[in-house]
Amino acid sequence: MKSIVVIEDDPITRALLQQTLRRDGWRVLEAEDGEAGLSLVVENRPAAVLCDLHIPRRNGFQVCRMLRAQPELAGTKIIVTTGSRFGNDRLTALAAGADEYLVKPILPADLARVLPNVGADPVANGQVAVPAAPNEPCELKNVGLFKTAFPDDSDLRTTVRFWGVRGSLPTPGPTTVRTGGNTSCVEFRCGDQIIILDAGTGIRALGASLAQEFKGRDLHITILITHTHWDHIQGFPFFGPAYSPTNKLRILGYESAVGGLRTALFEQMETAYFPISLSQMAGRVVFEELEDMKFQIGPVAVQSVFSNHPGICLAYRLTTPGGVVVYMCDHEVYLRQERLTQERAGKPNAAALEFARREDEKLARFIGAADVLICDSQYDESEYPSRLGWGHTCMDDTVALALQAGAKRLCLFHHDPDHDDTKVDSMVERARLLVEESGKTLEVDAAREGQEIVLKAATAKK
Template identity: 50%
Template sequence: MPRVLIIEDDAENRRLIAQLFARDDWKVLEAKDGDAGLELALRNRPELILCDLLMPKSNGFEVCRSIREQLQPAKIIVVSGRDYGVDRTSALEAGADEYLLKPITWELLSSTIDRLLPEIPRRPEPKSVTERESVPARVRLWGVRGSIPVPGKSTVRYGGNTSCVEVRADGEIIILDAGTGIRLLGLALDKEFGPRSMKLTLLISHTHWDHIQGLPF
């Protein structure tokens, strides 16, 4: 089983990336800062390292330089939200093999890994959920217009579900509005389709707050 080390100080980003790798049969190691990442890298010698740039203690540039000096074979992908040419150039000069911008998709990350580590066997790519035969037609209301509360512990954090409608037809998944119901829709899609890629269309029919308040979640 190939090993990947994710060095990222944002716990939620780290968790999401770790889930993607775990679903693809990688052994995942995690570190919340540069120093902890270096320690894990030297102890476990992973084939692949994903590293943020701005982190507590050792930053991404320092991590790249140290790993290159002490762990030559490892491939390093810097994943950063900073779209500056100087950062990209400095990261590559420090020893990174690739520089990707956040947010990253699994498709982009997977193709990059295939290029950097062609010797690692990969699971066949799952079919897209938007293939016509895999998406039967349906309409489902995950929330309605107006701040109408929905009882129960599952929605108390969001104040109830507001406008969000899921439409599946002719191989398409279309979401109308992003009220708080979109949070439950997202969880349901993740449970239904797992790691398969999803091409969705999100349409905002109105710019009132109750049509968009689910986006932060």
């Protein structure tokens, strides 16, 4: 009998695929994450694997690579199934060893097209081991460097401060002074927990400020990385606290499409690019690659979700006793991307539009009634068409997403390098107009360097 392993974290998609495949005579084995999927493939040596790209515990790119590292599984056909229509993701998946790349929604005809010639499962020949992770393993996991609980929740002052709000490339100069020219970096504090969201160039000034504040005292910092595109990591080599031997830095994030988190940060400090290597930083820097979509940083509960951006990019939802902050820095709203793609191709596809709408709804549910939503708003309506598929959002859609979610406050973020202060002001004005027209309530402003938002003030100790 021919078997197929379906690795898919969305239960509805999984059920639909299973139904179609069973009808076509397949023995279907299912897994919700990469790790479980790899085990099923090794145990069963199926004729084919259907693998989503955005799955926890080893993303789909890694699953492809790990399976292709096993010569005994060479006969197994790997079909990537994904909501990503980014051309680069297709190339990366094929380079990782996928035989086919199907964009969701997957129709029975799509499966029939890519699975026609597969007969029975490959004959067992030699031992197959559980594939080892090709990247450096997460090192010093759960090192317990940081407090895990605070004795009194009522004293957890929660603040957000922007140190870098620009997307893509730093843009200093007289025309961006009010908004700021540094790339993504947001400081999040809850009690004495310091969490830094992304390490764009804004992290340099943040490092100097922390050194000033903590004169002589040890710093314990968590850096939470959304993805390893350069504008989100390029400031890290200039982060002063990493050079002090008494400071402890814990860097958290997910493996990228092509390699581990540590590898990306390590490589940008190789000799060709930087005079000091990461291993020469005197501070105790530890990396922890995240596997689950929910985790805890001290008193802060964090949830993550894959955003619609080339490669692997996550959005984070941080919940504290003081409120909820969602950081969705790089994201392209699905529906407009799908609609415009169809218009250009002259191929209307109602099922694909419906799929895109549902993906947007999922993200709106993830945001929920966040107190603060920091969200990609890189383009205006006139710019978006020429930047279709670049992984960023038209500001009108950001406002619509925030309204759909029921967020209370929206900070327009990841400003385009071409947008000077006047342009940013005009986008804020339009965003407020859109909110007014909706009849709903939403506070909107542009994220600006130096701006601080207090979610909850500290209460006096009893």
